[in-house]
Amino acid sequence: MTVPIAIIGAGIAGLSAAQALQKEGLTVHLFDKGHGSGGRMASKRSEVGALDLGAQYFTARDRRFVEQIQQWQEKGWVAEWKPQLYNYRDGQLTPSPDEQVRWVGVPRMSAITRGLLKDVTVNFSCRITEVFRGKQYWHLQDTEGCSHGPFSRVIVAVPAPQATPLLAATPKLAAAAAGVQMEPTWAVALGFDTPLDTPMQGCFVQDCALDWLARNRSKPGREEHLDTWVLHATSAWSKQHIDLQKETVIEQLLGDFAELVGCAVPAPSFSLAHRWLYARPAGNHEWGVLADADQGLYACGDWCLSGRVEGAWLSGQEAARRLIEHLE
Ligand code: FAD
Numbered sequence: 212m213t214v215p216i217a218i219i220g221a222g223i224a225g226l227s228a229a230q231a232l233q234k235e236g237l238t239v240h241l242f243d244k245g246h247g248s249g250g251r252m253a254s255k256r257s258e259v260g261a262l263d264l265g266a267q268y269f270t271a272r273d274r275r276f277v278e279q280i281q282q283w284q285e286k287g288w289v290a291e292w293k294p295q296l297y298n299y300r301d302g303q304l305t306p307s308p309d310e311q312v313r314w315v316g317v318p319r320m321s322a323i324t325r326g327l328l329k330d331v332t333v334n335f336s337c338r339i340t341e342v343f344r345g346k347q348y349w350h351l352q353d354t355e356g357c358s359h360g361p362f363s364r365v366i367v368a369v370p371a372p373q374a375t376p377l378l379a380a381t382p383k384l385a386a387a388a389a390g391v392q393m394e395p396t397w398a399v400a401l402g403f404d405t406p407l408d409t410p411m412q413g414c415f416v417q418d419c420a421l422d423w424l425a426r427n428r429s430k431p432g433r434e435e436h437l438d439t440w441v442l443h444a445t446s447a448w449s450k451q452h453i454d455l456q457k458e459t460v461i462e463q464l465l466g467d468f469a470e471l472v473g474c475a476v477p478a479p480s481f482s483l484a485h486r487w488l489y490a491r492p493a494g495n496h497e498w499g500v501l502a503d504a505d506q507g508l509y510a511c512g513d514w515c516l517s518g519r520v521e522g523a524w525l526s527g528q529e530a531a532r533r534l535i536e537h538l539e
């Protein structure tokens with residue numbers, strides 16, 4: 212019997228590791244507390260279509276990720292998004308075009324992790340609370356009291372605060388994860404029956420509760436019947452208003468949006484708010500992966516690198532590489 216490798220977290224980091232391990236003929240078993248894959252790259256299904264409430268787009272600076280995106284493009288999972296970009300600063304809205312290549316999943320962000328799930332064993336709606344080692348192998352415990360295993364090795368691919376208790380078997384890894392702070396982001400989606408009278412499709416915002424706006428429907432492959440927008444608040448505003456009612460968050464961020472967008476904003480016919488508790492690491496780390504190779508316990512995710520999709524994917528690759536290296 213081959214003893215599989217457990218991966219906790221089916222976001223882009225966990226699936227990146229899974230893919231790299233499977234390529235080497237290793238068997239993996241994923242666990243995720245969510246109903247589907249993607250984590251912060253997931254798309255929220257709603258009555259107006261699927262909305263990218265987390266990651267908005269991604270860029271690629273590392274050659275390995277550039278090559279990976281090329282392959283995803285050939286499979287039809289991603290396409291380039293060329294938004295009409297603006298910048299808002301000191302009450303001034305100005306066009307802010309640039310040459311940066313930006314990618315999105317099609318027809319929604321979650322298409323990428325959905326594609327990567329093929330041929331992978333996953334338990335969804337399964338929140339792991341404990342990772343422990345028996346004589347030879349690892350076992351996982353979930354919130355329902357079920358035990359899963361045996362596993363030869365475990366990769367923890369969840370945000371740092373959620374990783375900390377799962378790394379308790381190796382206190383050094385747990386301490387490193389515990390030292391990483393992650394900041395929240397309030398996201399609001401809006402839908403308008405009549406398209407807003409602005410060419411804007413994306414906007415970087417300064418000195419405001421808002422940090423970013425995107426016209427969701429302007430991304431390739433989207434078919435929403437409403438003019439849909441996604442607004443992100445800054446980490447500072449989100450932290451300050453962490454326990455606000457969703458209706459109040461919508462009201463306040465809609466107010467700021469209406470003030471800055473530079474055209475009439477009628478009452479939206481659709482709105483929702485989503486709170487990301489662990490949206491982004493407060494600082495940058497260059498670990499790549501945290502590893503206790505002798506025990507076979509690893510941690511990866513965006514917080515081990517750049518806090519972006521690219522960093523999460525690279526960190527998953529690095530976890531797989533370190534694990535494979537130790538097998539040889
Ligand atoms: P995640 O996507 O968080 O995956 C972790 C998974 O683990 C989740 O699916 C979760 O359900 C699961 N999990 C957690 N705990 C447990 C447990 N105990 N048991 C089982 N499963 C568990 N990046 C960009 O590059 N460009 C952007 O424009 C961008 N915008 C963003 C906007 C927002 C609002 C947010 C929140 C993030 C944004 N990011 C952006 C960051 C990007 O989304 C992340 O860096 C990346 O998706 C992280 O991937 P990951 O696999 O490391 O973690």
Ligand code: NAI
Binds near residue numbers: 270307309395443491
């Ligand atoms: P990028 O290169 O497009 O943007 C990086 C930063 O450069 C932007 O945040 C913005 O400040 C600035 N910038 C880029 N182009 C600009 C333009 N045309 N006009 C004005 N400013 C411009 O993308 P990258 O480096 O891949 O970063 C991803 C994005 O994801 C960033 O905007 C980041 O803030 C965001 N992000 C948001 C998170 C959240 O929780 N809200 C979490 C992680 C990332």
